[in-house]
Amino acid sequence: xxxxxxxxxxxxxxxxxxxxxxxxxxxxxxxxxxxxxxxxxxxxxxxxxxxxxxxxxxxxxxxxxxxxxxxxxxxxxxxxxxxxxxxxxxxxxxxxxxxxxxxxxxxxxxxxxxxxxxxxxxxxxxxxxxxxxxxxxxxxxxxxxxxxxxxxxxxxxxxxxxxxxx
Numbered sequence: 001x002x003x004x005x006x007x008x009x010x011x012x013x014x015x016x017x018x019x020x021x022x023x024x025x026x027x028x029x030x031x032x033x034x035x036x037x038x039x040x041x042x043x044x045x046x047x048x049x050x051x052x053x054x055x056x057x058x059x060x061x062x063x064x065x066x067x068x069x070x071x072x073x074x075x076x077x078x079x080x081x082x083x084x085x086x087x088x089x090x091x092x093x094x095x096x097x098x099x100x101x102x103x104x105x106x107x108x109x110x111x112x113x114x115x116x117x118x119x120x121x122x123x124x125x126x127x128x129x130x131x132x133x134x135x136x137x138x139x140x141x142x143x144x145x146x147x148x149x150x151x152x153x154x155x156x157x158x159x160x161x162x163x164x165x166x
Contacts, residue, residue, distance in 0.1 A: 009041040016049055026057040044073035048082050055093055063093045084113030088123050095127045103127040118144040139163035 007015070019032050033053035040046030051066030067090035076083040087110040094103040107124035110116075121144035128137035142160040146153055 005039060006041050007039045012036065012039060012041055012045075029053050029057060030059070042073075042078045044070045044075040044078045045082065047073060048075055048079075048086055051086075051093075052089060055089055060093050060096050064090070064097060067093065080113065081115045084111070084116045088116055088119045091120075091127065092123055095123075095130055100127055100131045104131065118148075135163045 006012075015036055016033075019029065019036065022029075024032065030053055033050050037046030037050040040049070047066045047070035051063045051070060054060070054063035054066060067086055070082075070086060071090075075086060087106055091103040091106040091110075094100070094106065104124065104127045107120050107127060110120035112120075121140055125137045125141035125144070128134075128140060139160045142156060142163070146156045146160065149156060
């Protein structure tokens with residue numbers, strides 16, 4: 001695609017949001033997002049959004065390829081917010097594809113970002129559970145929730161620490 005075929009960022013974002021909010025069927029979502037991805041102001045943005053469309057419609061192999069493409073094309077430099085979401089979404093896809101160790105590694109390396117909050121830890125807990133590491137999964141989930149509690153923090157931290165000893 002030529003540079004002149006790309007949409008201005010604000011227009012592209014508006015169209016992506018409208019498509020996300022629509023109730024079109026899975027096939028139509030893929031068709032429309034493929035066109036929007038091609039018109040994205042940066043290829044990494046298009047790859048990320050197309051990955052999400054594949055992901056949400058059960059096409060995990062295609063989603064994996066597009067998430068990898070978005071990463072390779074520099075999504076973290078182009079849009080740190082989307083990059084933080086990509087870690088959670090891609091790791092979840094990897095877990096669903098049976099690549100649990102890769103998902104765990106990705107989530108452990110996820111930098112904190114306000115747009116994802118505790119989501120990386122929650123998805124890490126799910127991946128650890130899928131890997132049969134149940135105590136570690138529970139500890140990870142409890143540690144993610146603990147800062148949000150209005151009280152009992154010390155007790156909850158102690159219980160989480162005890163899970164590491166079991």
